Amino acid sequence: MTATHSTRMLILGSGPAGLSAAIYGARAGLAPIVVQGIQPGGQLTTTTDVENYPGFREVIQGPWLMEQMQAQAEHVGAQMMWDMIVDVDLSQRPFRLTGDGGTVYVCDTLVIATGAQARWLGLDSETRLRGQGVSACATCDGFFYRGKKVAVIGGGNTAVEEALYLTNHSHDVTLIHRRDTLRAEKILQERLFKHPGIKVLWSKEVAEFVGGEGNQGLVALDLRDTKSGEISRLEVDGGFVAIGHHPATELFVGKLDHDGDGYLRVKPGTSYTNIPGVFACGDVADKVYRQAITAAGTGCMAALDAERFLAEQDFEESEAA
Numbered sequence: 521m522t523a524t525h526s527t528r529m530l531i532l533g534s535g536p537a538g539l540s541a542a543i544y545g546a547r548a549g550l551a552p553i554v555v556q557g558i559q560p561g562g563q564l565t566t567t568t569d570v571e572n573y574p575g576f577r578e579v580i581q582g583p584w585l586m587e588q589m590q591a592q593a594e595h596v597g598a599q600m601m602w603d604m605i606v607d608v609d610l611s612q613r614p615f616r617l618t619g620d621g622g623t624v625y626v627c628d629t630l631v632i633a634t635g636a637q638a639r640w641l642g643l644d645s646e647t648r649l650r651g652q653g654v655s656a657c658a659t660c661d662g663f664f665y666r667g668k669k670v671a672v673i674g675g676g677n678t679a680v681e682e683a684l685y686l687t688n689h690s691h692d693v694t695l696i697h698r699r700d701t702l703r704a705e706k707i708l709q710e711r712l713f714k715h716p717g718i719k720v721l722w723s724k725e726v727a728e729f730v731g732g733e734g735n736q737g738l739v740a741l742d743l744r745d746t747k748s749g750e751i752s753r754l755e756v757d758g759g760f761v762a763i764g765h766h767p768a769t770e771l772f773v774g775k776l777d778h779d780g781d782g783y784l785r786v787k788p789g790t791s792y793t794n795i796p797g798v799f800a801c802g803d804v805a806d807k808v809y810r811q812a813i814t815a816a817g818t819g820c821m822a823a824l825d826a827e828r829f830l831a832e833q834d835f836e837e838s839e840a841a
């Protein structure tokens with residue numbers, strides 16, 4: 521027989537957004553259930569050094585930070601479920617969601633915090649050197665490359681923005697693009713081309729990320745010319761893959777409003793989606809900032825919005841009675 525769990529607040533996702541929502545929801549007496557998904561702790565569990573999460577003078581480790589957040593959420597009364605939601609019925613309240621083992625979750629409010637994963641090139645050498653010179657987030661890791669040579673791979677807005685951001689730390693930034701024109705907005709392209717610290721390599725793709733001896737991490741990129749096939753080597757200390765993100769919103773297609781890239785739309789300044797009682801927070805609704813602290817902040821907002829929504833519903837029901 522499959523289990524059924526009922527809750528005032530169901531939270532999908534256990535990254536900074538989901539766990540912050542859990543802390544606020546639990547402290548509001550809503551006894552939230554958090555469905556953790558296949559990546560308990562979210563994206564920060566895949567990194568090592570975190571230097572920009574407020575509250576810590578020394579560098580902390582991503583997995584440690586997420587363990588602390590989970591422990592805090594459990595301590596104040598949130599319940600963690602190791603499950604993955606595969607089906608969602610938002611046609612009426614309470615909402616009904618189903619986990620991949622058949623467990624059913626019935627909830628008065630739903631907080632969606634399923635995140636957005638960076639797209640990678642898919643090379644084995646890229647996977648091997650992630651966190652050792654290979655990154656997908658200049659805001660997160662650019663600071664570690666002060667005075668060093670870095671490359672950004674991509675040709676859209678994200679790539680150009682990452683390259684411009686990296687000039688705060690490095691005077692030697694190379695943008696590598698496999699075509700001979702960029703897709704980025706014209707205004708960004710103008711800023712890029714005018715910047716003395718950035719050069720562009722056209723019609724090149726990364727054939728391999730090259731690691732150094734022992735634990736040295738990334739030392740170079742082997743580049744393939746997309747026209748001639750010729751291979752050349754570019755020595756770099758950091759390689760930033762900036763080919764976009766993929767918000768985890770497949771479950772909600774046709775059910776919730778989203779933008780052209782799949783990010784959930786929320787009412788500006790709130791976490792309200794187009795369905796009353798459904799709230800979105802963190803990277804799944806944020807294509808601009810995508811940081812742990814912004815995810816945590818909007819997670820807090822989602823819990824507060826959900827609590828107020830429930831209070832209004834309760835009041836209306838008691839008035840009607």
Ligand SMILES: Cc1cc2nc3c(=O)[nH]c(=O)nc-3n(C[C@H](O)[C@H](O)[C@H](O)COP(=O)(O)OP(=O)(O)OC[C@H]3O[C@@H](n4cnc5c(N)ncnc54)[C@H](O)[C@@H]3O)c2cc1C
Nearest residue numbers: 533534535536537557559562563605635802803810811812
């Ligand atoms: C390598 C790396 C390094 C980074 N470094 C930094 C840094 O130094 N500082 C910083 O501020 N930010 C950093 N970031 C960005 C930061 O990790 C994200 O902005 C943040 O984790 C987003 O939080 P989130 O809660 O919105 O989503 P996520 O952390 O992506 O969590 C999403 C959660 O949703 C769950 N989920 C997905 N689908 C389902 C489903 N169907 N059912 C149930 N659960 C589901 C997943 O299991 C996961 O728990 C880094 C990111 C990466 C990848």
